[in-house]
Amino acid sequence: MSRIIYLNGELTASNAARIDVDDRGFLFGDGVYEAIRVIDGAFVEGPPHMERLALGMEGVELSADAASIVSELTDAAGRVLESNDLMSGDALVYMQVTRGAAPRTHQFPTGGVRPTTYVSATRFAPPSAMQERGASAITHPDLRWRRCDLKTVNLLPNVLAKQPPHAAGAAEALLVRDGVVTEGSHTNVFAVLRGVVRTHPCTNDILPGITRANVLRLARTEGLRVDERPILVAELMEADEVFITGTTTDVMPVTWIDGRPAGSGEPGPIARMLLEKYLTDISGSRSVVATIPV
Amino acid sequence: MSRIIYLNGELTASNAARIDVDDRGFLFGDGVYEAIRVIDGAFVEGPPHMERLALGMEGVELSADAASIVSELTDAAGRVLESNDLMSGDALVYMQVTRGAAPRTHQFPTGGVRPTTYVSATRFAPPSAMQERGASAITHPDLRWRRCDLKTVNLLPNVLAKQPPHAAGAAEALLVRDGVVTEGSHTNVFAVLRGVVRTHPCTNDILPGITRANVLRLARTEGLRVDERPILVAELMEADEVFITGTTTDVMPVTWIDGRPAGSGEPGPIARMLLEKYLTDISGSRSVVATIPV
Numbered sequence: 001m002s003r004i005i006y007l008n009g010e011l012t013a014s015n016a017a018r019i020d021v022d023d024r025g026f027l028f029g030d031g032v033y034e035a036i037r038v039i040d041g042a043f044v045e046g047p048p049h050m051e052r053l054a055l056g057m058e059g060v061e062l063s064a065d066a067a068s069i070v071s072e073l074t075d076a077a078g079r080v081l082e083s084n085d086l087m088s089g090d091a092l093v094y095m096q097v098t099r100g101a102a103p104r105t106h107q108f109p110t111g112g113v114r115p116t117t118y119v120s121a122t123r124f125a126p127p128s129a130m131q132e133r134g135a136s137a138i139t140h141p142d143l144r145w146r147r148c149d150l151k152t153v154n155l156l157p158n159v160l161a162k163q164p165p166h167a168a169g170a171a172e173a174l175l176v177r178d179g180v181v182t183e184g185s186h187t188n189v190f191a192v193l194r195g196v197v198r199t200h201p202c203t204n205d206i207l208p209g210i211t212r213a214n215v216l217r218l219a220r221t222e223g224l225r226v227d228e229r230p231i232l233v234a235e236l237m238e239a240d241e242v243f244i245t246g247t248t249t250d251v252m253p254v255t256w257i258d259g260r261p262a263g264s265g266e267p268g269p270i271a272r273m274l275l276e277k278y279l280t281d282i283s284g285s286r287s288v289v290a291t292i293p294v
Numbered sequence: 295m296s297r298i299i300y301l302n303g304e305l306t307a308s309n310a311a312r313i314d315v316d317d318r319g320f321l322f323g324d325g326v327y328e329a330i331r332v333i334d335g336a337f338v339e340g341p342p343h344m345e346r347l348a349l350g351m352e353g354v355e356l357s358a359d360a361a362s363i364v365s366e367l368t369d370a371a372g373r374v375l376e377s378n379d380l381m382s383g384d385a386l387v388y389m390q391v392t393r394g395a396a397p398r399t400h401q402f403p404t405g406g407v408r409p410t411t412y413v414s415a416t417r418f419a420p421p422s423a424m425q426e427r428g429a430s431a432i433t434h435p436d437l438r439w440r441r442c443d444l445k446t447v448n449l450l451p452n453v454l455a456k457q458p459p460h461a462a463g464a465a466e467a468l469l470v471r472d473g474v475v476t477e478g479s480h481t482n483v484f485a486v487l488r489g490v491v492r493t494h495p496c497t498n499d500i501l502p503g504i505t506r507a508n509v510l511r512l513a514r515t516e517g518l519r520v521d522e523r524p525i526l527v528a529e530l531m532e533a534d535e536v537f538i539t540g541t542t543t544d545v546m547p548v549t550w551i552d553g554r555p556a557g558s559g560e561p562g563p564i565a566r567m568l569l570e571k572y573l574t575d576i577s578g579s580r581s582v583v584a585t586i587p588v
Contacts, residue, residue, distance in 0.1 A: 005315060018312020019320050021299060021412060026313050027390070028449040029323025060454060094398065096321070103416075104388065106453050106480055107460035118315060122397075143440040145451050154448040155322040157439050159400050160354060166401035186400055 004083035006076040006119040011083055014120065020101035023116055024109070029154040031098030031116070032056035035247050036077070037124065037282070041087035043077070044247075044282045048210045050074060052151060053095065059150045061108070062099050063115050069097055076119040084121050092124040092248065096153060126250065131275055134255030134267045135171035135244070138164060139233060142175035142182050142205075149204050161185040172244055174257065177205060180230040187246035188212040191231050191239035192263075192270050198235075201228040211245040211278070218277045224270065241268030243275075250282075251275035298377035300370040300413040305377055308414065314395035317410055318403075323448040325392030325410070326350035329541050330371070331418065331576070335381035337371070338541075338576045342504045344368060346445060347389065353444045355402070356393050357409050363391055370413040378415050386418040386542065390447060420544065425569055428549030428561045429465035429538070432458060433527060436469035436476050436499075443498050455479040466538055468551065471499060474524040481538035481546070482506040485525045486557075486564050488534070495522040505539040505572070512571045518564065535562030544576075545569035 002015040024030035034053045037044040050070045057066040077093045080086075098116040102109030144157040161173040162185040173185045181189050182200055188209040190199045197219045202208045219226050236242060241263045242254040251274045253267035296309040318324035328347045331338040344364045351360040371387045374380075392410040396403030438451040455467040456479040466478040475483050476494055482503040484493045491513045496502045513520050530536060535557045536548040545568045547561035 007315065014315060017315050019315055019317065021301065021308060021311050021313055021414070023313065023320065024453075025320045026317065026392075027327075027447060028453050029447055030450050030453055033321075060450065061457070098320075106449070106456035108453070108457055120315070141440075145439045146435075146437040147451070152450050153321060153323055154450040155400070156324055156354065156446050156448040157441070159318075159322050159324055159402070162400035163355070163402055 003120070003122075004080060006080050006117070008114070008117055011079055019116065022101040022103060023098055024100060024102065025096065025098030025116060025153060027104050028106075029152065029156075030060070031096055031153045032060060032062065032151055033094065033096040033153055034151065036093045036095070037247050038081060038086065038091040038093055038121070039283065040089065041081055043093070045210050045214065046074070048213070052208070052210065053097070056151050057097060059147070060152060062097060069115060069117060072117055073097070073119055076117070077121070080119050080121045086121050086123065090124040090126055091121055093119065093121045095119050098153070124248070127248070127252065130171065131250065131252055132267070134253040136165070136169065136256035137172045137174050137184070137242075137244070137254045137262075138168060138170050139176050139181075139258055140164065140173040140185075142177035144175070146204050148182070148206055149202070149208060151207055158185040170256070171252070172254070174236070176233050179232055179234075181233055181236050182206050183209075184244050184246070187244035187249050187252070189231065190215070190243050190245065191236055192241040192268060193231075193235055193239050195240070196225045196227050197270065198227045198229060198231050200230050209245060211247060211250065214281065215245050215251060215274055215278060218274055218281060222273065222277065237262075239263055241271050243268075243271040251278050297414070297416070298374060300374050300411070302408070302411055305373055313410065316395040316397060317392055318394060318396065319390065319392030319410060319447060321398050322400075323446065323450075324354070325390055325447045326354060326356065326445055327388065327390040327447055328445065330387045330389070331541050332375060332380065332385040332387055332415070333577065334383065335375055337387070339504050339508065340368070342507070346502070346504065347391070350445050351391060353441070354446060356391060363409060363411060366411055367391070367413055370411070371415065374413050374415045380415050380417065384418040384420055385415055387413065387415045389413050392447070418542070421542070421546065424465065425544065425546055426561070428547040430459070430463065430550035431466045431468050431478070431536075431538070431548050431556075432462060432464050433470050433475075433552055434458065434467040434479075436471035438469070440498050442476070442500055443496070443502060445501055452479040464550070465546070466548070468530070470527050473526055473528075475527055475530050476500050477503075478538050478540070481540035481543050483525065484509070484537050484539065485530055485533035486535040486562060487525075487529055487532075490519045490521050491564065492521045492523060492525050494524050503539060505541060505544065508575065509539050509545060509568055509572060512568055512575060516567065516571065531556075533557055535565050537562075537565040537568070545572050
């Protein structure tokens with residue numbers, strides 16, 4: 001089941017490609033990444049994803065030339081999609097940049113160590129069935145660091161948060177810090193409270209989700225009242241609707257939280273409307289976002 | 295400058311050994327590690343290091359059989375030391391275990407994915423000169439997650455904290471959370487306050503350092519009063535002495551913090567005494583700790 005991936009300038013079979021044992025991604029989780037939805041060979045919201053990647057590289061001081069790495073990875077994504085016959089239908093591109101391979105020291109390596117650049121792509125099946133019936137979620141303490149706005153590969157807290165819901169057959173962990181629902185382990189969290197669409201503001205405690213931003217824009221366009229203000233976990237349990245958003249999640253109604261029905265226990269009208277608008281939007285927006293050069 | 299390392303059951307040249315691009319260490323920082331000081335081929339404090347590694351694996355649910363991995367890595371360390379001609383003098387062994395290579399999902403992989411096991415060893419130069427003159431440090435916000443008691447490779451916050459002091463020619467970042475000095479980016483922090491040796495208690499916010507425990511034991515043996523209680527950053531600046539401890543640090547007097555003298559500005563008598571006792575202790579303890587089978 002080998003596939004073609006891109007690593008440090010070259011396309012290669014995934015089972016032949018290998019990361020150096022001294023790679024700072026492996027030793028420190030010292031890197032940033034993006035996952036981008038692709039429809040018929042075109043990025044969905046390519047520019048904001050690549051901008052976030054560049055901001056992440058700057059945020060962790062990973063490269064003095066983030067723009068050239070963004071350009072390299074954008075080009076590589078097209079080559080990987082084409083090599084894996086993923087230029088039609090739904091796909092997902094994964095990109096990662098680490099601070100490169102160097103003898104292990106906490107401080108940054110010197111001497112022009114080249115960042116490690118990695119791109120892979122897989123077929124993607126949109127979670128339509130779960131979107132129709134609604135997802136279950138479990139609240140979980142948010143133990144993460146205070147720079148969750150950076151999309152780094154220091155993801156062990158997310159991994160450990162995702163495992164209990166996964167083991168229980170639920171779709172997501174809703175992370176709670178100081179009584180506030182910050183976000184999910186790999187999604188942003190929304191609630192509809194007395195008709196207002198609420199979600200955590202973009203602070204250091206959440207990832208500025210690209211789907212989150214799109215959903216807020218669509219909600220405003222539809223004339224909904226929107227409030228970027230923290231949701232108390234107590235409010236979550238009383239919300240009319242709860243939903244989560246993300247690149248691989250789109251808009252996902254949450255109908256069950258901690259073993260109790262959320263909202264009506266069925267996908268709510270606002271979540272369903274926003275999902276529909278979102279899916280239309282990403283289909284229609286393809287031609288205006290970064291079409292990958294091939 | 296290739297060296298011999300151990301990876302997944304085999305000794306190999308480091309420049310030939312490669313990590314799978316799907317390794318969860320690389321993609322999530324999903325692993326734990328230890329660094330162990332070695333003198334003349336014997337671990338310094340082998341059992342507590344290997345016990346901490348086992349506890350870390352259990353803490354992140356990395357393996358159902360931590361004991362066999364500990365046994366594997368202990369054996370591998372001996373082989374790596376011997377292969378690199380490090381059986382005499384000072385050396386440092388690095389061990390890392392990750393949750394293995396599997397298609398990327400946050401939740402744990404299923405189907406008996408084998409953990410990745412990695413061991414390397416290098417010559418080690420004890421930091422004697424800096425111990426004699428004292429080290430500089432810089433305070434830095436402690437942005438890390440709330441399970442700093444686990445020695446995981448999610449080390450990006452430590453990397454980012456270490457870089458500013460390193461760039462400024464200082465030795466360590468002293469991490470401050472809510473006005474309290476928790477620990478350093480890769481050391482534990484002690485202060486002598488009105489004759490009492492103080493250090494942060496072992497909570498989820500610090501690593502339970504093995505050198506830390508040894509130094510506390512030696513301090514008690516010497517009749518010093520010891521208090522495991524958080525040090526306020528304000529207290530740090532008024533302390534009689536400040537020092538840091540760690541596997542590659544031993545006991546290191548800190549004589550300069552944020553551009554101001556710490557304590558007298560010279561290595562203090564308690565730090566110097568504890569360093570001397572510690573160095574005697576680890577030399578003498580070699581024969582009673584885990585001698586590596588070769």
